[in-house]
Each structure stands twice: as C-alpha cells, then as structure tokens.
Amino acid sequence: MTAGRGDIFLAGVGGQGTLLASEVLGEAFLLSGYDVKKSEVHGMAQRGGAVTTHLRFGPKVYSPLIEPGKADLLISFEKIEGLRFAHYLRPGGALVVNVQEIYPPSVATGREPYPADALERLAAVTDRFFPVDALAAALSLREVRAVNMVMVGAGSRFLPLPEGAYVEALGKCLAERLVEVNVKAFRAGRALVQAEAGSSEKGGMRR
Numbered sequence: 001m002t003a004g005r006g007d008i009f010l011a012g013v014g015g016q017g018t019l020l021a022s023e024v025l026g027e028a029f030l031l032s033g034y035d036v037k038k039s040e041v042h043g044m045a046q047r048g049g050a051v052t053t054h055l056r057f058g059p060k061v062y063s064p065l066i067e068p069g070k071a072d073l074l075i076s077f078e079k080i081e082g083l084r085f086a087h088y089l090r091p092g093g094a095l096v097v098n099v100q101e102i103y104p105p106s107v108a109t110g111r112e113p114y115p116a117d118a119l120e121r122l123a124a125v126t127d128r129f130f131p132v133d134a135l136a137a138a139l140s141l142r143e144v145r146a147v148n149m150v151m152v153g154a155g156s157r158f159l160p161l162p163e164g165a166y167v168e169a170l171g172k173c174l175a176e177r178l179v180e181v182n183v184k185a186f187r188a189g190r191a192l193v194q195a196e197a198g199s200s201e202k203g204g205m206r207r
Contacts, residue, residue, distance in 0.1 A: 007073075098151055
C-alpha cells in the first residue's frame with residue numbers, strides 16, 4: 001500500500017464490534033481527505049456468525065469490494081475468522097489477529113474441534129503476521145467492549161494516517177462518554193505492535 005491508496009479487510013464474529021471498527025477507520029480516512037468505499041456482510045451478526053467488511057481508500061475509489069488475494073491489510077478479531085478469510089490477503093500483506101478464541105456453532109456443539117494450530121497456520125500466511133491479545137488489553141482498561149478499538153489501534157500501525165485522525169474519528173463515531181476509554185484502547189492496540197514494525201511498514205501499501 002502506498003500513502004495514496006489501499007485495501008483493508010476486517011473479519012470478526014457478531015458482537016465484537018467489527019462494524020464499528022470499520023466505521024471508525026472509514027471516518028478517519030474521510031477526515032484525512034481520502035475517498036472511501038465500504039461494503040459489509042453481517043447477516044448472522046446477532047447469532048455469533050461471521051462479520052466482514054471490505055474497506056478501500058484512495059484519491060478516488062470506484063468499487064467497495066476487495067478481490068481475493070488483493071487486500072493489503074487483514075484485521076481479524078478472532079483466529080478462526082483469520083483463517084477463514086486469509087485468502088483475501090495479497091502476497092506480502094499484513095495480517096493482524098486477535099488471539100482470542102470464540103467458538104463457532106460447529107465447535108460449540110462438538111461437531112468440530114477448534115484448530116489447535118491456528119496461530120501456526122496464520123503465521124504461514126505471511127511474514128507480516130502480528131498476533132495481539134486485544135481482550136487482555138481491553139480488560140486492563142475494564143472495558144471488554146473496547147476489544148474492537150484495540151484492534152483498530154494495532155492495525156493502524158500499517159496505515160498512512162497519524163494517530164490524531166483516529167482520535168478525531170472516535171469523537172465523531174461515539175457518544176462523548178465513550179470516547180476517552182476507546183481512545184485509550186486504540187493507543188493500547190498501537191502499543192501492542194512494536195514501534196519499529198509500524199515505522200518500517202508505514203506507507204507500505206501498494207499503489
């Protein structure tokens with residue numbers, strides 16, 4: 001991804017706040033002068049099903065959909081969802097995954113086992129793999145609902161916007177009483193990805 005355009009794919013489970021995360025990301029790019037197109041799939045969100053968002057930004061974006069193998073950044077809120085949608089990531093793309101485990105119905109009912117090697121399989125997808133414990137970070141702030149903003153913060157290390165753009169976007173997207181803790185969660189997520197990784201990746205999305 002260049003500083004000018006990029007494709008971000010978000011994958012999570014219903015109830016994790018994946019859609020709000022994409023809203024904050026989109027608003028941050030809009031506030032920074034980019035054109036943004038976004039497409040969401042959340043038909044089973046209330047039942048714990050998969051929730052995904054395609055988000056594309058650039059000087060001018062004509063289609064909201066990301067083709068498989070073209071995403072510059074994949075932010076996954078759960079390990080199985082990362083595996084389920086890893087094929088959307090381009091070769092050399094960045095993969096940020098929450099290590100939290102949320103069992104899908106097939107696992108919860110005992111029909112299938114949860115893959116014990118999920119992290120190893122994710123690490124094989126790309127050399128730019130960054131697992132983060134977003135749940136622990138949110139719990140340290142005593143706000144479990146802030147897992148999504150921890151993930152936005154972690155993913156932001158690979159995007160061309162300054163921190164202030166996301167803070168402003170949070171102010172636009174959230175009620176005033178919720179902004180402070182979510183800004184803290186965002187900053188905690190940024191801290192989970194090493195500063196040197198962020199500085200080396202910044203501006204690295206393809207044109």
